[in-house]
Amino acid sequence: MIVHPSPPASSALRQRMIEDMTVRGFTAKTQHDYIRYVKTFAAFLGRSPDRATAEHLRRFQVHQTQTGLQPPGINSAVAALRFFFTVTLDRPDLARRLALVRQPRKLPLVLSLEEVTRLLEAAPGSKYKAALGTAYGAGLRVSEIVSLKVTDIDSTRMLIRIEQGKGREDRHAMLSPHLLELLRAWWREGHRQGLMLPQGWLFPGRNPVTPLSTRQMNRAVHAAAQAAGIQKRVTPHTLRHSFATHLLEQDIDIRVIQVLLGHAKLDTTALYARVATSTIRTVMSPLDRIWLGPQDEARPDG
Known part of the structure; x- marks a missing residue:
C-alpha cells in the first residue's frame, strides 16, 4: 500500500503549531525539530495527525522501539507530540498516552589536571x-563559547556575560586571572591579524564577521587531545565536565557550581559527585571507625 503522509507542513495545522511555539518563545531549532517529529508521525500514520487515536500513538511508539530508535530520540518525539496534542489540538487525553523511555545516566568523562594541562x-x-581554556576555566558550553563577543568579557568585575544560554537565559560565569591572560594573549594576536572587529566576536571564524563554529571547536579539541597523547574521547564538553568535577573536589558548594554551570536543576549538577574521585577518597568508611583487632589464624582451641 502506498502511504501518502499528510503532515502539518501542507496545512493550516502546521501554521497553527508554529504560531503556538512562537508565542511560547521556542527557538527556531526547537520549532524545526518539533515539526519534523510530527511529520514523521504523520508519515507513519498515513493521514493527518489530528485524526490520530490512542492506539495509533501506541503503535507508533512500538514501531520506534522495533526500528532501534534510541531513548533520546523517542523522548524527543514524545515532547514534540505532547505539545502538538496538548497545545495545538487541545487533546491532552492523547498526550498522556505517550510514554517516556528511561535513559541510563552515564558518568561524564573527566580529565585529570595533568591531562587538561597537556591538552x-x-x-x-x-x-x-x-x-578551550574558556571551556575549562569558566565551564561554558561550546555553543556559549562561540557566541561570546569581546564586550562580554568584564575584566573589572572578573565576569563573563553569557547571553541567551541554554534555556534562553542570561547569566554570568567566572573569569579567572589565568583565563583573562589567555584571552588577552589571543586578543593581541587576533588584533594583529585583523580578526578582532569592534563589538565583534571574541572567537571569530575564518571570516571575522562570523563566529567560530562548534564543528571547528570539536576538531580543535580532537587534534589537541591526539597531539597530547590523551587516549580518552575528548570533546569541548569534557572540559566543562572537568571544570565542575575539579571544583567539587576543591570543596566548592554544589549550589555554587550549579549557578556557574547554569543548571536549572540541582540533580543535574549532583551527577558530578559520582566522578569526584578525590572527594570520594577523603570520605572515611564507617568500617574504619571500628577496631576489630588482629585476627589470629589459629583456632581458639587449636
Missing part, C-alpha cells in the same frame, strides 16, 4: 588555547 598546551594556536 591546553597542545591546542593549535592562541585562539583555540583561549577557547
Whole structure:
C-alpha cells in the first residue's frame, strides 16, 4: 500500500503549531525539530495527525522501539507530540498516552589536571588555547563559547556575560586571572591579524564577521587531545565536565557550581559527585571507625 503522509507542513495545522511555539518563545531549532517529529508521525500514520487515536500513538511508539530508535530520540518525539496534542489540538487525553523511555545516566568523562594541562598546551594556536581554556576555566558550553563577543568579557568585575544560554537565559560565569591572560594573549594576536572587529566576536571564524563554529571547536579539541597523547574521547564538553568535577573536589558548594554551570536543576549538577574521585577518597568508611583487632589464624582451641 502506498502511504501518502499528510503532515502539518501542507496545512493550516502546521501554521497553527508554529504560531503556538512562537508565542511560547521556542527557538527556531526547537520549532524545526518539533515539526519534523510530527511529520514523521504523520508519515507513519498515513493521514493527518489530528485524526490520530490512542492506539495509533501506541503503535507508533512500538514501531520506534522495533526500528532501534534510541531513548533520546523517542523522548524527543514524545515532547514534540505532547505539545502538538496538548497545545495545538487541545487533546491532552492523547498526550498522556505517550510514554517516556528511561535513559541510563552515564558518568561524564573527566580529565585529570595533568591531562587538561597537556591538552591546553597542545591546542593549535592562541585562539583555540583561549577557547578551550574558556571551556575549562569558566565551564561554558561550546555553543556559549562561540557566541561570546569581546564586550562580554568584564575584566573589572572578573565576569563573563553569557547571553541567551541554554534555556534562553542570561547569566554570568567566572573569569579567572589565568583565563583573562589567555584571552588577552589571543586578543593581541587576533588584533594583529585583523580578526578582532569592534563589538565583534571574541572567537571569530575564518571570516571575522562570523563566529567560530562548534564543528571547528570539536576538531580543535580532537587534534589537541591526539597531539597530547590523551587516549580518552575528548570533546569541548569534557572540559566543562572537568571544570565542575575539579571544583567539587576543591570543596566548592554544589549550589555554587550549579549557578556557574547554569543548571536549572540541582540533580543535574549532583551527577558530578559520582566522578569526584578525590572527594570520594577523603570520605572515611564507617568500617574504619571500628577496631576489630588482629585476627589470629589459629583456632581458639587449636
